[in-house]
Amino acid sequence: MALIEGIKIRNYRALKDVTLGKTWQEQNKKPLTPLTVVVGKNGVGKSSLFDAFGFLADCLTFGVDEACHRNGRGGFERLRSASSNENIEFEIYYREAQNERPITYELSIGLDNYDRPIVVTERLRQRRQGSTRGWPFSFLDLSRGSGKVWSGNALAESKISDEYLQEETNETQQIELESPQKLGIATLGNLKDHPRIAKFRKFVEGWYLSYFTPESARDLPRAGPQKHLNRRGDNLGNFVQFMEKEHPRKFKDVLSDISSKIPGIDNIDTEQSPDGRLLLRFWSDGFDKPFYAQQMSDGSLKLLAYMLLLEDPEPAPFICIEEPENGLYHKLLDSLVEEFRDSAKGKKGDSQLFVTTHQPYLVDSLDPEEVWVLEKDSDGFSKLTRASDYPEVVAMVDEGIPLGSLWYSDHIDSRI
Numbered sequence: 001m002a003l004i005e006g007i008k009i010r011n012y013r014a015l016k017d018v019t020l021g022k023t024w025q026e027q028n029k030k031p032l033t034p035l036t037v038v039v040g041k042n043g044v045g046k047s048s049l050f051d052a053f054g055f056l057a058d059c060l061t062f063g064v065d066e067a068c069h070r071n072g073r074g075g076f077e078r079l080r081s082a083s084s085n086e087n088i089e090f091e092i093y094y095r096e097a098q099n100e101r102p103i104t105y106e107l108s109i110g111l112d113n114y115d116r117p118i119v120v121t122e123r124l125r126q127r128r129q130g131s132t133r134g135w136p137f138s139f140l141d142l143s144r145g146s147g148k149v150w151s152g153n154a155l156a157e158s159k160i161s162d163e164y165l166q167e168e169t170n171e172t173q174q175i176e177l178e179s180p181q182k183l184g185i186a187t188l189g190n191l192k193d194h195p196r197i198a199k200f201r202k203f204v205e206g207w208y209l210s211y212f213t214p215e216s217a218r219d220l221p222r223a224g225p226q227k228h229l230n231r232r233g234d235n236l237g238n239f240v241q242f243m244e245k246e247h248p249r250k251f252k253d254v255l256s257d258i259s260s261k262i263p264g265i266d267n268i269d270t271e272q273s274p275d276g277r278l279l280l281r282f283w284s285d286g287f288d289k290p291f292y293a294q295q296m297s298d299g300s301l302k303l304l305a306y307m308l309l310l311e312d313p314e315p316a317p318f319i320c321i322e323e324p325e326n327g328l329y330h331k332l333l334d335s336l337v338e339e340f341r342d343s344a345k346g347k348k349g350d351s352q353l354f355v356t357t358h359q360p361y362l363v364d365s366l367d368p369e370e371v372w373v374l375e376k377d378s379d380g381f382s383k384l385t386r387a388s389d390y391p392e393v394v395a396m397v398d399e400g401i402p403l404g405s406l407w408y409s410d411h412i413d414s415r416i
Contacts, residue, residue, distance in 0.1 A: 002203050002317045003352055005031035005102065008091040011081045012052050014045035016381035020372060023093045024104045024136070030386075033370045034344035037355045038384070039363055039407055040374035045382035046356040049374065050322045053354070054209045055079070056090060056107070060201065063181045064109050064117045076109075076117040081381065086110075087120055096199060101127050104136060105200060107183070112144075118180040120144060124200060139196055140188065145180030148172040149188060149197075208316035212305055214298040214327065220277040223270075228316075229309050236305055237280040237293070241270045247313055254311050261335055262300055298327035306336065310343040315350040319343075325359035337365035363404030368394050371403060373412050387412055 006021030021032035040046050058067035068076045087110035095102050103126045110120040121143050125136040139150035150172050188194045189201025212233035219234040225242035226235050243251040259265045267283040281290035344353045368388035377383040397403055406412055
């Protein structure tokens, strides 16, 4: 399971300079947990933090210029922190697996002489095998679209099977990308000569950022199974169709779980209309005819979508969900957190989950290590603090006081 241990963001909207978890520059910090939840009041920057991950994924897929305008972002100057003339910067510190050496990805985005957003610098590096000191080896190092990349040919040419010997060659080659508006990992990640870059590209491409809205789930898509739930959720019926046909046992388990949380729902299936549209049907106690998605509550549709998402047979390595509590009965939040935790580090352990919320009932089910508090600092920009960094909070949680109650009563606040 790939795991982001830390991320640093600079000059992105309200996130002037924030760090979550452990990075290459801050090795003394504890890494992020498989389930990470950021809490905060309205207007402190939760949406900016959520969108920062979406922006990175869009930079990979569409290039930095288009990414600056997607999802109503409004362009580079709207994204760059107010009154700042510096570049937008990201640093991701992650491992492909628990026993793998950490990899650091650094990205700096600025403007060229024509005020177009470009990739100013981009670097991907990893410490050599067996090495415990010194700088990591940069197998991608670009500046404005040109630079060097580890060639990756030493193994093929020498027919040596030891990865360590392969790295020791230090064999690099000069490259120049077609456009400085494209990420190097987007181009080089398609080449088999660059396996580490390809792995990182695949990792970022696999991120799932939920922009789910119940109204989208009420759309009537064309019939046909689809392997994954998309970000908006407008193919929920297609994903249900896939699960019931290809993974009937797992789908049955999900339905049983949902019915235990929402009384009255016996079964969920699909029906194809005469014009080829797909209808999602909900069967309930005491009714001979089904209810359709258009008649179901927002909370029921959201719960179905989240639980199916977490049961995906090929789950996303990194899942971001913004304010999942909206539309859900508060007593369901404890169960939802357990589903999140099972997916992140429990019986499944397939996905890392990153969640933002302002609902104390949801926070009640979390541990201080899993929770980060987002606040506005005196300069108007966002500040992040891990709940476990407050010794008095940890002591009170150990005594049995729920964490959400402590946050609601302002015991978790750096200004107190």
